[in-house]
Amino acid sequence: MAPFPHSPIPNRPHAHTQTMPDTIEVFDTTLRDGTQGEHVTLSARDKMRIARRLEAFGIDVIEGGWPGSNPTDQAFFEAASGETWAHTSICAFGSTRHASNAPSEDANLQALIEADTDVVSIFGKSWTLHVEQALGVSRETNLDLIRSSVAFLREHGKRVIYDAEHFFDGFADHPAYALRTLRAAAEAGADTLVLCDTNGGSLPHDIYDVTAAVYEDFDTTLGIHAHNNGGCAVANSLAAVRAGARHMQGTINGLGERCGNADLCAVIPDLQLKMDFECVDPDRLDDLVDLARFTNEVANLDPDDGAPYVGRSAFTHKGGVHVSAVMEAPSTYEHVEPNVVGNRRRALVSDLSGRSNIQYKAKEMGIDLGSDAAAQAVERIKELEHLGYEFQGAEASFELLLRTLQDEVPDFFGLDRMRVWSGQDDEAQTVEASLALTVQDERTLAVAEGNGPVDALSNAMREGLLSFYPSLDGVRLSDYKVRVLTPQDGTAATVRVLIEHGDGARTWNTVGVSENILDASWQALADGMRYALFHAAPTPTAGPAPDPAASG
Ligand SMILES: CC(=O)SCCNC(=O)CCNC(=O)[C@H](O)C(C)(C)COP(=O)(O)OP(=O)(O)OC[C@H]1O[C@@H](n2cnc3c(N)ncnc32)[C@H](O)[C@@H]1OP(=O)(O)O
Ligand SMILES: CC(=O)C(=O)O
Numbered sequence: 001m002a003p004f005p006h007s008p009i010p011n012r013p014h015a016h017t018q019t020m021p022d023t024i025e026v027f028d029t030t031l032r033d034g035t036q037g038e039h040v041t042l043s044a045r046d047k048m049r050i051a052r053r054l055e056a057f058g059i060d061v062i063e064g065g066w067p068g069s070n071p072t073d074q075a076f077f078e079a080a081s082g083e084t085w086a087h088t089s090i091c092a093f094g095s096t097r098h099a100s101n102a103p104s105e106d107a108n109l110q111a112l113i114e115a116d117t118d119v120v121s122i123f124g125k126s127w128t129l130h131v132e133q134a135l136g137v138s139r140e141t142n143l144d145l146i147r148s149s150v151a152f153l154r155e156h157g158k159r160v161i162y163d164a165e166h167f168f169d170g171f172a173d174h175p176a177y178a179l180r181t182l183r184a185a186a187e188a189g190a191d192t193l194v195l196c197d198t199n200g201g202s203l204p205h206d207i208y209d210v211t212a213a214v215y216e217d218f219d220t221t222l223g224i225h226a227h228n229n230g231g232c233a234v235a236n237s238l239a240a241v242r243a244g245a246r247h248m249q250g251t252i253n254g255l256g257e258r259c260g261n262a263d264l265c266a267v268i269p270d271l272q273l274k275m276d277f278e279c280v281d282p283d284r285l286d287d288l289v290d291l292a293r294f295t296n297e298v299a300n301l302d303p304d305d306g307a308p309y310v311g312r313s314a315f316t317h318k319g320g321v322h323v324s325a326v327m328e329a330p331s332t333y334e335h336v337e338p339n340v341v342g343n344r345r346r347a348l349v350s351d352l353s354g355r356s357n358i359q360y361k362a363k364e365m366g367i368d369l370g371s372d373a374a375a376q377a378v379e380r381i382k383e384l385e386h387l388g389y390e391f392q393g394a395e396a397s398f399e400l401l402l403r404t405l406q407d408e409v410p411d412f413f414g415l416d417r418m419r420v421w422s423g424q425d426d427e428a429q430t431v432e433a434s435l436a437l438t439v440q441d442e443r444t445l446a447v448a449e450g451n452g453p454v455d456a457l458s459n460a461m462r463e464g465l466l467s468f469y470p471s472l473d474g475v476r477l478s479d480y481k482v483r484v485l486t487p488q489d490g491t492a493a494t495v496r497v498l499i500e501h502g503d504g505a506r507t508w509n510t511v512g513v514s515e516n517i518l519d520a521s522w523q524a525l526a527d528g529m530r531y532a533l534f535h536a537a538p539t540p541t542a543g544p545a546p547d548p549a550a551s552g
Pocket of ligand 1: 068070
């Protein structure tokens with residue numbers, strides 16, 4: 001296997017390079033900004049579960065929510081303050097005080113204190129547009145809101161992280177004023193100044209230049225909080241680090257307001273594997289995929305297969321040229337080794353496959369497929385995919401196809417005749433299927449009812465096979481999907497049926513295609529049973545199994 005070619009990208013040298021630490025404080029805002037994402041809702045218990053996983057992964061600071069905002073966040077902080085956090089600091093978030101309140105009377109600042117965390121983050125305005133239009137106060141008053149709020153929180157013993165909201169837009173509009181807002185926060189005691197690309201529209205070169213300019217002016221640690229509206233949140237976060245930022249805000253899976261935040265699942269490995277910074281203990285990096293999936297599960301969100309590093313497809317190869325090269329040297333089409341972040345390499349089988357894809361999959365299935373058999377399989381798969389079969393979601397049918405080409409699949413059973421009848425019986429709908437099967441050279445008849453024609457078919461099949469193959473007793477159909485492939489043909493359309501079977505210990509998927517939905521269903525059902533039988537106890541006779549394209 002060829003080595004992975006990365007050496008760290010050198011950071012552009014500037015005045016402070018010699019003294020810059022090579023560790024980054026990672027600040028996770030999944031529980032706060034993440035929940036500002038459109039489809040994201042977390043209960044206090046969900047937040048606690050995610051917080052524990054974040055801590056185990058090695059996140060330094062976890063922003064748990066805005067305690068002045070809602071009872072869920074209050075409940076989270078109540079629960080969190082009763083627990084011990086070994087590595088992580090829990091942080092409460094809020095805004096600078098309202099212009100009409102003294103700090104000691106400001107409900108939001110009070111809630112931050114009552115949240116009982118060592119760390120608080122507050123956001124203040126950097127952009128004159130916001131000062132004048134959103135807050136409706138003078139520029140001097142805004143500076144006082146920042147100064148007095150930070151000072152008040154410091155007086156209460158809090159570590160204050162100051163989020164300079166819209167910093168990059170504010171700096172573009174009025175650099176001197178934007179810098180004054182940072183100065184106000186730093187002088188009042190904020191120990192970290194976080195430059196926020198709140199609207200998420202900045203580009204990496206601007207982020208670099210502005211962060212570098214601030215870095216020249218301030219001794220305080222700088223942070224970055226980048227939204228993804230221009231698709232650059234991760235790149236912008238890395239650019240800020242190159243320019244001197246050492247505090248990184250982001251969320252797991254990039255959740256967050258509008259297009260989301262910088263995705264820590266990309267930022268952390270980028271910084272750690274490619275820029276030579278330490279964000280988390282290197283031994284924990286391979287928990288990243290689990291953390292990403294766990295967060296999606298708890299938030300009840302569909303995973304993004306294409307997510308960098310952690311997506312299911314991140315190290316999945318489909319094109320034959322790619323699989324062929326990856327089998328020789330993974331670094332030909334992989335930028336890092338998948339296991340470094342807890343992911344795994346996969347190869348898909350499709351009409352873009354070559355022999356290598358087939359041989360890769362065959363090896364995974366424990367099938368020793370020679371080059372000629374692989375070439376035969378490629379040809380057959382391309383024909384079948386042209387007819388509408390798809391094997392990416394039907395690995396059991398694919399395995400049967402390969403094993404059939406190798407003459408490994410016994411002739412478990414064959415279909416002689418299928419009849420399905422549907423009618424009205426005593427005011428109830430009845431659906432009945434009858435099958436004539438040949439099993440172990442014996443002809444057998446089976447009849448069963450069902451909720452619908454496919455259910456009746458499945459029941460009749462079990463009925464017919466069980467006395468010959470008792471091992472099928474525990475096998476159940478667990479999912480059934482139909483896709484119309486040629487809707488322009490109306491009721492004569494070709495359909496693809498995908499079926500999942502399971503036996504309690506595992507599941508397997510099969511496919512059938514036909515213009516007749518019952519025939520397509522039969523193919524997928526029959527493959528499901530053959531697969532179960534093949535992997536059950538050794539069977540007596542061996543011979544070719546029916547071709548999946550030949551209708552029964
Ligand atoms: C960039 C960010 O992501 S900031 C975080 C945004 N997140 C959220 O808004 C989620 C939680 N928010 C909430 O639950 C509510 O908005 C609350 C409880 C904070 C406030 O609710 P309300 O008092 O009803 O005010 P509302 O939401 O309508 O407006 C926000 C108020 O905050 C003020 N405000 C906004 N930013 C700041 C700031 N940095 N400092 C002080 N006041 C601010 C606005 O001017 C407005 O004041 P107004 O009531 O005098 O008009
Ligand atoms: C603070 C914050 O969430 C932002 O500026 O986007």
